[in-house]
Amino acid sequence: MSSTTKSYWAQWDSLLIQDGVLCRKWENGRGDRCHLQMVVPKAKVPDVLQLYHSGCSGGHLGVKRTLLKIRERFYWVHCRDDIEDWCRKCTSCAAVKGSQIRSRGALKLYNVGAPWERIAIEVAGPFPETESGNQYFMVVMDYFTKWPEVFAIPNQEASTVADKLVHEVFCRFGVPLEIHSDQGRNFESQIFQETCRVVGTQNTNNFLPPTI
Template sequence: MVVPKAKVPDVLQLYHSGCSGGHLGVKRTLLKIRERFYWIHCREDVEDWCRKCTSCAAVKGPQIHSRGALKLYNVGAPWERIAIDVAGPFPESESGNKYFMVVMDYFTKWPEVFAIPNQEASTVADKLVHEVFCRYGVPLEIHSDQRRNFESQIFQETCRVMGTHKTRTTSYHPQSDGMVERFNQTLERYLAKVVEKGQRDWDSCHIEALFTKVQQ
């Protein structure tokens, strides 16, 4: 579809700043737009729109590069190994939630995100069993950092009963759980751009964030 010049800002608003746009960069925004639309100087307009986006400028800021490359962990099948982490605390939402629990598969990079009111071991273990294991099955291995909730007797016993092996990152070295840590950064940046002014609706915006992630 050839877009009239007067409608170009509407397309840019939808595909970059809308709930399904996710404030992606120039390359990904341009790819999404070109799937359906065409107009002269499309690339220049997309670059100009992304450069002037105040939400992107406020959230992204300067990039800090890691000192060394992350060490790869090879897996051979979906759900062979998963990573789990808790992000937060965030401002208490209208539903009483303060944290996100993130679960990711190392093979497919498929993310699952759950809003939770606290990060107690019993809450995390209950959500993991009923929302993850019951839907996808029990993985061979679960990897996490050394938070007390993941190292607690409740969580360890849950892993033992379910028959999955528990591994952990080394102390003061979160890069060894880099996949889920990087996703947490992406999720938090997305939420910072789309939440309402009072920041009490963040736990209802993560579905759009996952939708944007799947589109990538």
């Protein structure tokens, strides 16, 4: 299922219907205050953002203050990301702030629903060569269980990485839906991409889905 469906399913005990409206029980960080938020349908999200950021009562506040205002009454999955995107694209805010250098995005959380649905892969090295001729470590970790697998390899060529993945990971645990890796040449190579295509998995190549 989609990450949105998984998120609502994980929060099932916090959802309820009040006066025919889907709501979510929200507790503050200190745990001393709880209130209901209306769950906003996707089609109505722009209306809420327009009202609370760009409207007369919004005042073109920053992401943090806009998020605090919206959370007092509303909730939807990826709320923070939508607010950040709306504020970033606001022409009035851009005119006041002027040009800025884009920084790297923060790390995101990603929902997975089963073991080996999504795995991460990284190659570390070179290290001092062993008697077997290995100089690198290939680390594979499952997002759901956090189970790590580490393999010694002689080099970080795409063919070496693909061969180790197929024989040591896919044959033992099955083919994952997604493989998350950095944008190294070995992971961007035609050999590695073709291997992913043949076995039916997707290489996200440094793509991180949005947080909740």
